[in-house]
Amino acid sequence: MPRPPHFVFALLAAACALCLAPASRAQDTPYFVAYSHHLEEPGNLEVEFYTNYATQKAGNDFIAPWLEFEYGATAWWTTELYLDWQATFGQSALYTGMRWENRFRPLMREHWINPVLYVEFENTSGADKTLKEVVGFDNQSSDAVPNSIANHEHDHELETKLILSSDYKGWNISENFIGEKNLGHRPWEFGYAVGLSRPLALAASPEACNFCRENFVAGIEFYGGLGTSKHLTTSTTSHYAAPILQWQLPRGVSFSVSPGFGLNDDSHRLLLRWGVTYEFDGFGYRVRKLFQ
Amino acid sequence: MNRILIPALLLLASVAAAAAGADREKSRADDRGVLLPIAQAPLAAREWHNPYEGQPDALAAGKKLFLQHCAECHGTDARGKGHAVNLHLPGVQRATPGELVWFLRNGNLWRGMPSWSGLPVERRWQIVTYLKTLR
Numbered sequence: 080m081p082r083p084p085h086f087v088f089a090l091l092a093a094a095c096a097l098c099l100a101p102a103s104r105a106q107d108t109p110y111f112v113a114y115s116h117h118l119e120e121p122g123n124l125e126v127e128f129y130t131n132y133a134t135q136k137a138g139n140d141f142i143a144p145w146l147e148f149e150y151g152a153t154a155w156w157t158t159e160l161y162l163d164w165q166a167t168f169g170q171s172a173l174y175t176g177m178r179w180e181n182r183f184r185p186l187m188r189e190h191w192i193n194p195v196l197y198v199e200f201e202n203t204s205g206a207d208k209t210l211k212e213v214v215g216f217d218n219q220s221s222d223a224v225p226n227s228i229a230n231h232e233h234d235h236e237l238e239t240k241l242i243l244s245s246d247y248k249g250w251n252i253s254e255n256f257i258g259e260k261n262l263g264h265r266p267w268e269f270g271y272a273v274g275l276s277r278p279l280a281l282a283a284s285p286e287a288c289n290f291c292r293e294n295f296v297a298g299i300e301f302y303g304g305l306g307t308s309k310h311l312t313t314s315t316t317s318h319y320a321a322p323i324l325q326w327q328l329p330r331g332v333s334f335s336v337s338p339g340f341g342l343n344d345d346s347h348r349l350l351l352r353w354g355v356t357y358e359f360d361g362f363g364y365r366v367r368k369l370f371q
Numbered sequence: 372m373n374r375i376l377i378p379a380l381l382l383l384a385s386v387a388a389a390a391a392g393a394d395r396e397k398s399r400a401d402d403r404g405v406l407l408p409i410a411q412a413p414l415a416a417r418e419w420h421n422p423y424e425g426q427p428d429a430l431a432a433g434k435k436l437f438l439q440h441c442a443e444c445h446g447t448d449a450r451g452k453g454h455a456v457n458l459h460l461p462g463v464q465r466a467t468p469g470e471l472v473w474f475l476r477n478g479n480l481w482r483g484m485p486s487w488s489g490l491p492v493e494r495r496w497q498i499v500t501y502l503k504t505l506r
Binding site for chain 2 (some may be wrong): 107108115116117120121123151153154155166181184187188189193197246248249251276281282284285287300329335361364
């Protein structure tokens with residue numbers, strides 16, 4: 080009888096570690112697109128399921144879910160794997176690719192502005208519609224290409240971001256400058272994302288509670304494209320404003336929702352995003368123990 | 372003879388180990404006995420006053436926050452797990468509340484302690500209120 084491959088054991092071990100791991104509560108900011116300087120706590124694994132629903136001006140509306148596995152490798156390095164899908168109404172549902180993201184904090188102390196360096200490798204198809212960022216001349220018409228055609232385009236891209244983030248009196252302000260390079264012979268594409276958020280109550284209440292104000296974070300984010308290295312511009316690309324509300328439950332679960340509104344004719348009228356996350360404590364430690 | 376010698380040797384070894392531990396502890400602490408990563412707080416931070424000092428509600432909130440955010444590494448009894456330090460140690464308890472709240476904001480990223488700047492400062496003071504009851 081053939082032996083199962085090693086990765087099957089690894090998957091089983093990871094599943095066991097997940098079952099054994101208790102949950103904790105992170106200090107995540109609620110953004111869908113922008114990033115702050117708050118990284119995953121070391122050894123913790125956060126599993127996140129998000130969905131992006133968009134209305135199309137020409138073409139069919141679509142829904143694009145993605146799954147994230149976010150792991151705190153160290154206190155200054157977070158690594159993350161994304162798996163993307165989409166379903167376009169009246170067409171088809173398909174898997175559109177994966178992304179592997181890494182975020183590093185180069186400075187070991189807190190400052191007024193805290194930089195984070197972001198590097199991501201994307202292996203997606205042209206049918207990917209998660210819209211995790213807007214770059215170059217991304218606009219709503221590029222999402223109107225039928226799945227049967229768009230799925231034949233394969234994109235291998237390197238995405239970099241400079242994340243600048245500050246905390247002041249309970250507010251978080253994050254600015255992201257995005258540069259994305261298709262590893263074929265295409266120019267650099269640029270984009271931006273800006274986020275602002277604050278918990279509804281700054282101090283915690285003495286009792287455990289689910290619906291108290293301290294568990295809710297409200298905010299807004301703005302994001303859009305900035306053209307390419309050959310033509311830097313804010314026109315003929317899309318821009319969005321998206322209020323956000325996040326509900327953080329004490330036992331490691333959080334729910335987020337964000338209706339995004341297109342700010343020009345090149346944008347989708349509505350991008351409705353929602354998601355749920357769950358954080359597993361000491362995941363890395365438990366996996367290591369299973370192999371010792 | 373062995374009945375006396377072996378316990379005596381064990382006692383001597385444990386005293387030596389304790390002394391070595393104390394030396395290590397001392398070498399990682401400043402002249403007040405505060406652990407160096409905490410003692411690196413700016414002098415001004417030492418003087419920061421805890422606005423919640425002595426408030427029972429803040430203490431209860433601090434304990435709740437400790438269990439949500441800190442217990443995973445430091446243990447529910449705060450006595451430390453693995454590399455996470457025992458928070459009952461004099462090296463922690465001798466620090467001023469201001470130093471502790473500064474340390475919670477900055478963390479010690481290179482050594483695995485995350486920055487908790489994402490928590491509003493009010494909640495960090497509540498955690499410090501609880502930590503100061505552990506002495």
